[in-house]
Amino acid sequence: MTRGSYDAIVLGVGGMGSAAVYHLAKRGVDVLGIERYDVPHGRGSSHGDTRIFRLTQPEHPSYVPLAERARTLWRELEAESGADLLTExxxxxxxxxxxxxxxxxxxxxxxxxxxxxxxxxxxxxxxxxxxxxxxxxxxxxxxxxGFLACERAISTHVRLAHEHGATVRARERVLEWESRESGVEVRTDRGTYDADHLVVAAGAWAANQLPLLEDALxxxxxxxxxxxxxxxxxxxxxxxxxxxxxxxxxxxxxxxxxxxxxxxxxxxxxxxxxxxxxxxxxxxxxxxxxxxxxxxxxxxxxxxxxxxxxxxxxxxxxLDGHFYLDTHPEYSQVSIAAGFTGHGFKFTSVVGEVLADFATDGETEHPIDVHRLGTRLA
CATH class of the missing domain: 3.30.9.10 (D-Amino Acid Oxidase, subunit A, domain 2)
Known part of the structure; x- marks a missing residue:
């Protein structure tokens, strides 16, 4: 069994989790990403070659600034990696x-x-x-x-995260996590890990790790x-x-x-x-x-x-079609990205940035009020 300590742990290394691992590693954070399946894999929400990118946002006008920032970050990722990710x-x-x-x-x-x-x-x-x-x-x-090459985007985030010092462990199932006075402890079927901050980006399995979302996903x-x-x-x-x-x-x-x-x-x-x-x-x-x-x-x-x-x-x-992007209401060292309702992949790059903000600064300047948990789970 493996034992390790990190600054941050990310649960789920699909679309959102891979971006979070990348942005954290790029900021010099010692980060571990844990993925239950392969990286990337075809059992969740971030596969099938392509995902739509659009600035038009009928879901809510506040999505537009997030989409514009996401586009900037996709282009920056292309420049850093040399990969073609976004086709207009x-x-x-x-x-x-x-x-x-x-x-x-x-x-x-x-x-x-x-x-x-x-x-x-x-x-x-x-x-x-x-x-x-x-x-x-x-x-x-x-x-x-336009459209994003979704599996290529995940692979690119992870490849560059490795170059910035991240560790990603695939084929490892998270069994439970616990809040500690100074962070969290995560136990998997292969080891136990400690960290100052936890990011839960587990897609369809998020409620397994977050009981507060059990009836909300x-x-x-x-x-x-x-x-x-x-x-x-x-x-x-x-x-x-x-x-x-x-x-x-x-x-x-x-x-x-x-x-x-x-x-x-x-x-x-x-x-x-x-x-x-x-x-x-x-x-x-x-x-x-x-x-x-x-x-x-x-x-x-x-x-x-x-x-x-x-x-x-x-x-x-x-519950309401808007994804959840916030810190945990009880544990400020835990941040959440879940419930993307079929239109989330375009925001992957900026969601990763927001999650990195939560872990390093405790807050973000991005306009995410409609995505906060607030009273939405009541």
Whole structure:
């Protein structure tokens, strides 16, 4: 059994945890990251080749400054590492005219003077021929959106964290942690570690480590699909923006063809049952595929070719849709990042910075009021 002492320990080295380990190590903090699975792995929320990046934030206008800071940090990480992480394609938000899906997107752009255009479905279809949206739908086009290479981003954060002196231990399961007078003690199936500060970024397993989140997190199953386009040029990054659409077939999101073959998209169900992240149907089914193909057949017909790949992932919803980012209400030496509700990966870089702020300064200057725990768990 291993024994060790560190300045900080990070539980979970997926999207958020890898960024936290990196930012802590870059500040000279002696940090240990502990990951239950591989680094990276495909059992949680941060896999599947790509994740959407967008400055348009219908969830809440206060998300926009976080997204802008995240973009700056992604570009800095690219410069430091030489890796290509963020590809800009523009982003489309589309839905029925007058609906909140579009009006909230417009509000977030206007609140922060983001360049954007309000278009009809017909306008979008003409400009981007891979699309076939309802002609009378309303759409917001924002030119700075795009996608992140998610596994590459995690690997890059960890690789650079190593260069800055971090230690990362994978295939190690955390059994429990305890608050101590001067920090925390973490016990795993391989050892025991002490630290001044603890970061919990355990994704769908966060409630296992944080009883206060037991009734505040809902891990849910999602399916992603990759299809062979009939007209590949229409689905290339320079001619196909990432999208979030509310259409008669349901709510969907999607991407152009990236490093891996196929036009990728997924569905956000109106109702979804919670799952046990240790025991769930992680193999996609024919029914999953058929449900997804309702979108491609009607709204992206030139992308509705043979199936290349199906994959599942876990989305962990919070109670109100806003993720939790704060210090523990009882233990100031413990910080929390959880409940990213399917739209969190774009913020990974800045969340890592916020978590490093908590560990080194006890507070952050980033605008995270909507993400504080406060009375949200009552």
């Amino acid at each position: 394609t523009g982003s489309i938000h589309a839905g029925p005219a007058g609906g909140s899906h579009v009006s909230d997107a417009v509000d977030s752009c206007e609140a922060h003077d983001l360049p954007h255009e309000v278009l009809s479905g017909s306008d979008v279809n003409e400009r981007f021929p891979g699309y076939e949206l309802p002609a009378d739908h309303e759409c917001v086009y924002q030119p700075d959106g 809902s891990p849910q199953r999602r399916v992603m699909c990759w299809l062979q386009p009939e007209t590949p040029a229409q689905f290339a990054p320079d001619s196909f923006p990432v999208f979030s659409v509310d259409v008669p077939e349901g709510k969907f999101y999607g991407f152009p063809v990236a490093d891996q073959p196929g036009f990728k998209f997924g569905r956000t169900p109106a109702q979804a049952e919670s799952i046990d992240p240790d025991d769930w149907a992680d193999e996609p089914t024919l029914e999953d595929e058929q449900r997804l193909r309702k979108l491609s057949a009607n709204r992206f017909p030139n992308g509705d070719g043979p199936t290349l790949r199906l994959a599942t992932c876990i989305v962990t919803r919070s």
